[in-house]
Amino acid sequence: MSTGSGSIGTYDYIIVGAGSAGCVLANRLTASGRHKVLLLEAGGRDLNPWIHIPIGYAKTFRNPRVNWMYETEPEPELNGRRIYQPRGKVLGGTSSINGLLYIRGQQEDFDLWRQLGNAGWSYADVLPYFKRAEDQQRGEDRLHGVGGPLAVSDQRETHPLCDAFINAGVEQGLPVNHDFNGDHQEGVGYFQTTSRNGRRCSTAVGYLNPARSRDNLHIETHAHVTRVQVDNGTAVGVEFTRNGTAISARASGEVILCGGAINSPQLLELSGIGNADILNDLGIPVVSHLPGVGENLQDHLQVRMVLRSKQPVTLNDATRSLLGKVKLGLEYALFRTGPLTVSAGYAAAFFKTDPSLVSPDIQVHFILFSSDKMGDQLHPFSGFTASICQLRPESRGTIHAVSADPFDAPSINVNYLTQEVDRLANINGLKKLRSILHADAMKPFLAEEMDPGAGVQSDDELLQFCRTVGTTVYHPVGTCSMGTGSNAVVTPELKVRGIAGLRVADGSIMPRLVSGNTNAPIVMIGEKASDLILADAQ
Incomplete structure (x- = not known):
């Protein structure tokens, strides 16, 4: 770790951001021993014990020591509410604080990327990278891999309330699906998680820890990058601050941005690469006019239904007393089982709101606790939650710097529900979820629908419910979109258009949001990016 000002030297590759993709690149680019790599992370080490306990995401959700704690501008279609946007600020990035769910997205998502002009990004192209990353508990087959850095595991144990939800989905016409990352996504079943033996497997754990001892990898934590240095159209290094000290580093090969859809x-x-009109308004000298920077923002909206249980089998019940909390802690410490091993979704459903659709457009997260909003204290009653998430929203937003000060949070405008198709999908998604929750299989458990409640029935009432309680599922992407058109920021090789020696490899490069949780696809992006970079180094 550096302690003084000035330059800390020259590296073949400088990676900005030690998150879901950055840790992958740090591992893969140093594996041969031939390349000297600098990894810069604005946060600190992943020492907080709650990071490594699966249910600990509830403890890191609003912890500024490991979380950027962003929020949107007032969202016009969500009653002017600001929507909290947590992002990891720690080794492992958001993979250290997310809900651990392992969902790749639909095969059609990646085939669409290819159809949009991104050669090398079809499902057949990216499947080998998903497999290379994976250490699948169930073993290897044509769609899954073993021996990779990222552990993928079944839930530690089943639960009667989840079983009832799955049976209710079957009653409502959904097939049981044991693998949402298989040939077909539609159905109902248990999530798999990025964990091993009841412990989180972030990319810091899976990828970075095995590479830490390599002499050719240098890691700087608490290193807030303020600018990419560009000389005559080529990225030649970065500037960052650490403990208030300005430091620079040079890159003889490439600078790779892995800061995510908000920071990249x-x-x-801040480096002068973007829409010239925006940069001029901020007083930032224009290095390259690239109007797509910060555009094309997409995110998944989540609308949560809260139910009261007839039986005291929820996490609300287990944590109501000190004795209950001690019991949970002992069960986890001794056996690595129990509610502390649960991810941010226990059971899942994927379904279509319109039978004419080729693939599901709604994802359901089913979880054994309830609260007024994520991160809040659990309800005093026996409660559980089921939420809908529209998988392919058509609403688009923006992320832009608000000043030349790198410590000012950017302006985030997601523009949820601004498209009619998004409003209809959420209304119909709630109707379908409600039919599942009120099916016969749920009757032994369902005491009452608390939110939205029996009084909310019409389409207008359901839409108003979405506007009142809707929030993010934490999947922002698309703001440095990959493509070949004039609004693309990076090429299919992830090179920033018009700037040599500069790439972006994170969720911001997705031209379209994937149909599911985003961590697994971002790990895949890091894997593929490493091959693209090393191929150019030959």
């Missing part, structure tokens, strides 16, 4: 476009703009 902001850093490009």
